[in-house]
Amino acid sequence: MKTSGGTIVPLILRRMRPPLLVLISAYAIAVAGLTLMPGQDGDGAPWRMDFFHAFYVITYTAPTIGFGEIPYEFTGAQRLWVTFSIYLTVLAWLYAVGTIISLIQDPAFRGAMQRARLRRAVRLMSEPFYIVCGYGDTGSLLVRSLTERRRRVVVVDHAQAAIEALELRDLGVYVPGFQLDAEVPDNLAVAGLQHRWCAGIVAVTDSDHANLKVALTSKLQNRSMTVVARALTAEGAANMASFGTDKVINAYDGFAERLRLAILSPDMHRIQDWLTGIPATKLPERPLPPSGRWIICGFGRLGRAVYRELKRLGMEVVIVDRDPAGNACPPDTVAGKGTEAATLRASGIASADALLAATSDDADNLSIVMTARTLNPDIYIAARENDLTSKPLLQAAGVDLPVEPSYILASRTLSVLNAPLLDDFLDQAHGQDRAWQATLAEDIQGVAAGIIPETWTLRVSQARAPAVLDALERGVEVPLSAITHHPRDRTQSLDCLALMLVREGEFTLLPGQETRLASGDRILFCGTDQALGLMTVPLRHVNNLRYMISGESVPDGLLWRLLVARRTGPRHAR
Amino acid sequence: MNLEKVVFGFFILLALTLNFGFFLGEFDNPDHHNVYELFAAIVVSLIATVLKFGERTQIGAVLLAASLVADLQLIAAALVWGMAVYVADVGLTPAVMASIVSLSGGALLANLVSATLLVIETSSLQR
Numbered sequence: 193m194k195t196s197g198g199t200i201v202p203l204i205l206r207r208m209r210p211p212l213l214v215l216i217s218a219y220a221i222a223v224a225g226l227t228l229m230p231g232q233d234g235d236g237a238p239w240r241m242d243f244f245h246a247f248y249v250i251t252y253t254a255p256t257i258g259f260g261e262i263p264y265e266f267t268g269a270q271r272l273w274v275t276f277s278i279y280l281t282v283l284a285w286l287y288a289v290g291t292i293i294s295l296i297q298d299p300a301f302r303g304a305m306q307r308a309r310l311r312r313a314v315r316l317m318s319e320p321f322y323i324v325c326g327y328g329d330t331g332s333l334l335v336r337s338l339t340e341r342r343r344r345v346v347v348v349d350h351a352q353a354a355i356e357a358l359e360l361r362d363l364g365v366y367v368p369g370f371q372l373d374a375e376v377p378d379n380l381a382v383a384g385l386q387h388r389w390c391a392g393i394v395a396v397t398d399s400d401h402a403n404l405k406v407a408l409t410s411k412l413q414n415r416s417m418t419v420v421a422r423a424l425t426a427e428g429a430a431n432m433a434s435f436g437t438d439k440v441i442n443a444y445d446g447f448a449e450r451l452r453l454a455i456l457s458p459d460m461h462r463i464q465d466w467l468t469g470i471p472a473t474k475l476p477e478r479p480l481p482p483s484g485r486w487i488i489c490g491f492g493r494l495g496r497a498v499y500r501e502l503k504r505l506g507m508e509v510v511i512v513d514r515d516p517a518g519n520a521c522p523p524d525t526v527a528g529k530g531t532e533a534a535t536l537r538a539s540g541i542a543s544a545d546a547l548l549a550a551t552s553d554d555a556d557n558l559s560i561v562m563t564a565r566t567l568n569p570d571i572y573i574a575a576r577e578n579d580l581t582s583k584p585l586l587q588a589a590g591v592d593l594p595v596e597p598s599y600i601l602a603s604r605t606l607s608v609l610n611a612p613l614l615d616d617f618l619d620q621a622h623g624q625d626r627a628w629q630a631t632l633a634e635d636i637q638g639v640a641a642g643i644i645p646e647t648w649t650l651r652v653s654q655a656r657a658p659a660v661l662d663a664l665e666r667g668v669e670v671p672l673s674a675i676t677h678h679p680r681d682r683t684q685s686l687d688c689l690a691l692m693l694v695r696e697g698e699f700t701l702l703p704g705q706e707t708r709l710a711s712g713d714r715i716l717f718c719g720t721d722q723a724l725g726l727m728t729v730p731l732r733h734v735n736n737l738r739y740m741i742s743g744e745s746v747p748d749g750l751l752w753r754l755l756v757a758r759r760t761g762p763r764h765a766r
Numbered sequence: 767m768n769l770e771k772v773v774f775g776f777f778i779l780l781a782l783t784l785n786f787g788f789f790l791g792e793f794d795n796p797d798h799h800n801v802y803e804l805f806a807a808i809v810v811s812l813i814a815t816v817l818k819f820g821e822r823t824q825i826g827a828v829l830l831a832a833s834l835v836a837d838l839q840l841i842a843a844a845l846v847w848g849m850a851v852y853v854a855d856v857g858l859t860p861a862v863m864a865s866i867v868s869l870s871g872g873a874l875l876a877n878l879v880s881a882t883l884l885v886i887e888t889s890s891l892q893r
Contacts, residue, residue, distance in 0.1 A: 206820030213816050220809040224802070243805055244848040 200308050207295050211288035218284035222250045222277035229270045239264065249274070254281035307382075310368045314384040319344055321390060322609060323383050325374040325406050326397030327354040329580045329598035330422065330605075332361075334394060337470050337606055339363040341646075348374045348383045349397075375402050377409045385413055392418035394605050400428035407437045418612070420605045424493070439608045439615075443597035446604060448497035451574075451593075452505060455483050459629040464618055466636055467691075467718055468607040469644035470599070475637070479592050482572050483507060484545030489530030489560050491519045494576050494595060495550040510539045531559040536567055546572040550595070554582040561589045611647040613716040617692045620699055632702070636718060639689045645718040647691075650675075650727070652713040657731040663741070664711055672715075673705040674740040679729035682740050686726055688719025777814040778829075778884055781836065782877040784810055789874050793867055794860035801847070804870065808840045811873070814880070825887050832880040839873035 226246040233239040241249075245263060252259050253274060266274065295301055321344035324331050331347065335358070338345050347358055347369040358369040372379035374397060384390050395406035400423060407421040420439045423429035432440045454461040458480050465476060486502055488495045491513040499522075502509050509522075512535055516525040528535030530549070541547070547564050549557040557575045564571055574593040575586050586594055607614045621629065639645060654661055660670050672693075678684040693703040694714040700707075703715070717724075730737040739745050784807040791798025815833040818826060843866045850862040 202820045202822055209816055209819050212819075213813060216809060216812045216816065220805075224805060227802075242851075243801055243844075244852045 200304050203301065203304060204295065207291065207301075208288075211284075211291045215281075215284045215288050218280045219250060219254070222254070222273075222281055223247050225273050225277065226250065226270065229267070229273045231264065231267045231270050233264050241270070250277060250281065253278055254285060256282060307370075310370055311382060313366065313368045314346055314382075314387065317344060317346075317384065317387060317389050319389060321346055321384065321387075323348060323380070323385065323390065323393040325349070325380075325393065325395045325402070326422075327351075327358055327369070328396070328398060330396045330601040331394075332357070333470070333598050333602040334396065334605055335367060336361075336363065337602060338609070339365050339367060340472065341610075346370070346383050348372055348379065350374065375405045377405075377413070380406065380409055381413070385410060390414060390417055392420065392609055394609075395419075395421040396601060396605070397422070398424075400424045404428060404432055407432050408435065411435055411437065418609060420608050422601055439604070441601055441604045443600045444494040444497045444595075446600050447494065447595050447597075448501040450600075451481055451498060452501040454481050455505060457626060457629060459626060459633045460622060462633045463621060463629060463636060466633075466640065466644055467614060467618070467647055468603050470603050470606060471644050471646045472721065473644050475640055475642050475644055479572065481574065481593060482545045485510070485540070485543065487512060487536070487539050487541060487544050487547045487564075489513075489547070489549050490551035490556075490576075491516075491521045491525070492550060492552055495548070498548055498550065510544070512536070512539050529556060529560075531556055531563060533563055533567060536560075536563055541567045541571065544568065544571060546574065548595075549573070549575040551576070552578055554578050554585075558582070558585055558589055561586070561591055565590060607647065611649045611716055613649050613692060613694060613714060614647055616694075616699065617701075617716055620692065620701055624701070635689055639687050639719050641687065641720070646721055646724055647716065647718045648724055650715045650717060650731075652709050652711055652715075659730065659732055659734045659737040660709055661711055662734055663737055664709070668741065670709045670737070670741060671705065672703060672707040672709060674737060675709075675727055675730050676705065677740060679726055679736050679740065682743060686719065686723040688717050688723035688727065690715055690717055692716040774817055775884060775888075777810060777817055778877075778880050781807065781811045781814045781833075782874070782881050785836070785840070785870060785874045785877050789867060789870050791867075794864040796858040796863050799863065799867060804840070804844060804847070804866075807870070807873075808837075808844060811836050811840055811877070825883055829880055829883055832876045832883070836873040836876040836880070839869050839876065843867075843869035843873070 223243065223246045226249060227241050227243055229241070231239045231241055249262070254277075256278070322338060323346045324334055325348045327335070327347050327349040331349070331354075335345050335347060342365060344365060345367050347355070347367055349355055349358075349369070349371065350373045352371055355369040355371045358367060370379070370383050372382065374380060374395070380393075385393065393406065393410045395403040397403055397406075403421045403423065407419050410417065410419045418438045420441065421432050421437050423432055423440050423442045426442070426445070429440045429442050429445075450461065450464070453464065461480075469476070483505065485508045487510045488499055489512045491499070491511050495511065495513075499509055499511065511521050511525040512528055512530040513519050513521050513525055514527070514529050516527050526535055526539045528538070530536060530539075530551070541564060547560075549560040549564075551557055551560070554577065557578075561573055561575050564573060572592050573590070574595060575589075575591045576595040577583055577586055577597075580596075580598060583594070583596070621632065636645065650656065652660055660675075663670050672690060676686055676688060676690065678686055690703050691701070692715070693700040693707065694716075695710060695712070717727075730740045784803060788799055788803040788807055811833065815830070815837055818830040818833055821827065821830065846862065846866050846869065847858075850856050851858065856862065
């Protein structure tokens with residue numbers, strides 16, 4: 193990687209070469225000429241100015257300061273030469289200053305300056321950061337959620353408008369935004385792909401090809417980091433998964449699977465919805481999609497994915513599409529847009545249980561929703577939201593389940609980045625019975641207090657939990673309850689829930705409060721932001737941990753420790 | 767033939783020859799060292815420095831460094847001259863002249879390095 197000095201300084205020097213040469217020459221001519229002009233000293237004797245005085249006179253004459261004629265009054269010849277010198281040197285200065293100003297205003301120069309600044313910002317990062325490629329709806333949602341949790345982010349997008357939008361956002365922490373093409377491997381290196389603190393890269397551009405290249409480059413150049421990529425098509429998804437992309441996310445398939453889950457096991461769907469949502473947003477409590485007769489308007493990527501999943505559940509599905517032959521629709525498809533009452537009636541809206549407006553035009557979707565509501569007021573309606581700006585309109589139209597691709601993508605990505613164990617947990621939870629899932633849903637709801645909870649993974653290690661390791665080394669047993677209670681009052685429990693404990697590859701779901709911690713354990717929690725902060729106290733502070741385990745508050749410090757040891761015996765001495 | 771290369775080589779060699787011309791002569795004799803020659807050496811050396819600006823090659827960087835050394839030495843020599851004659855009022859004594867000439871001798875060495883590097887670069891390009 194080239195350093196900033198390697199590109200900017202030569203650029204300035206190269207551009208400044210002609211004006212500097214002109215300046216040096218002008219000064220040389222003026223100074224040398226002045227020493228050659230015949231002059232007189234104070235007594236009228238012939239005198240030639242020396243270099244010392246000539247340089248002095250020209251130095252104050254050139255920038256038009258003018259201290260007068262020294263050391264003796266000038267003769268006519270000297271005055272003639274100084275007149276000439278003034279024009280020569282002033283023009284040379286104007287040229288030099290003009291060049292500097294035009295250089296500063298030059299777009300290429302400003303671009304180089306900005307790139308150098310961004311590179312420096314990335315180079316100086318000293319905490320884990322993520323690279324987000326593509327700053328569209330999904331990208332901006334992701335960046336906002338990450339920065340809200342004080343994570344550092346670097347954005348790469350080829351569109352100038354996107355980077356300008358990023359610069360105008362007030363995100364709380366500085367987010368360097370590179371206007372670069374993410375498909376070029378070198379550009380990713382500039383954004384910090386090989387940086388030692390680069391924790392992960394997220395490819396959420398609008399092009400499958402670009403996402404694929406980003407994922408490939410990242411896996412080849414930095415094997416240890418998490419790579420999350422968005423796939424628009426099934427082929428793209430398979431391709432990306434084939435070389436070890438950590439998580440491939442397809443918004444429409446994701447939605448269709450969720451829909452199936454919501455119909456099959458509502459509690460599990462709620463658990464998944466809450467744990468993978470964007471933290472600090474409202475906990476969604478939506479009416480559950482019914483099983484029965486579905487109408488899907490628009491047989492595109494979303495329509496197809498939902499159709500496949502609903503058919504797997506054995507439901508009756510009617511497709512309404514503009515071009516049944518061209519879009520390879522199933523045989524009994526109703527031709528039409530779905531925005532007119534006639535088409536919807538033909539698809540049997542009166543007896544249908546649910547409708548999905550899945551066209552790629554938000555105005556059409558809105559019209560379908562309104563028409564359907566008039567024809568069948570009780571019908572369950574899901575609608576695709578192509579643009580974040582249509583959200584309030586769809587909400588006002590009474591959509592039961594909005595399909596928000598950017599939200600789905602962002603929340604899935606966040607759950608991968610924040611809590612790597614979450615996917616394992618959800619897999620395990622799927623296998624449990626309904627009663628277990630219902631209880632868990634209740635528990636999460638109790639902890640969350642109406643907003644989406646944070647999920648995080650705790651590792652019992654020297655870096656994350658030094659106090660716990662210290663206690664374990666001394667043979668003190670540390671129960672889970674020691675870290676799930678308030679550090680000031682151990683009778684009060686924190687708003688958090690231990691979802692899963694991983695020890696040597698073994699998963700323990702919902703570990704009990706009496707579970708003994710061991711070095712190397714990984715525990716998945718969900719809970720409030722506040723609980724996440726308070727939990728670090730007993731993890732880091734030996735005294736607090738001792739209080740949490742035994743309920744005793746022991747004075748600390750070398751002197752106190754000695755005194756207490758003398759008074760109570762060697763129990764507390766280390 | 768590239769005019770830019772001609773100008774470049776011309777100034778580097780001229781800086782060397784002027785420097786050498788000033789250096790030549792009895793070490794501490796002011797009559798053997800002309801002030802105009804020192805002035806010309808400084809100006810040409812400065813021009814040679816500016817011409818080397820913006821080179822990205824390794825040899826370009828060393829050329830620039832050598833040139834900066836020569837500038838520094840020559841300007842120091844001129845300063846000693848000015849200080850001795852107009853500020854301290856000791857005049858051009860043999861001791862003052864000796865230090866001026868020895869400073870310009872240092873610059874001569876730097877200029878020699880420049881010229882050698884130029885020759886090396888040119889010959890390696892030809893093959």
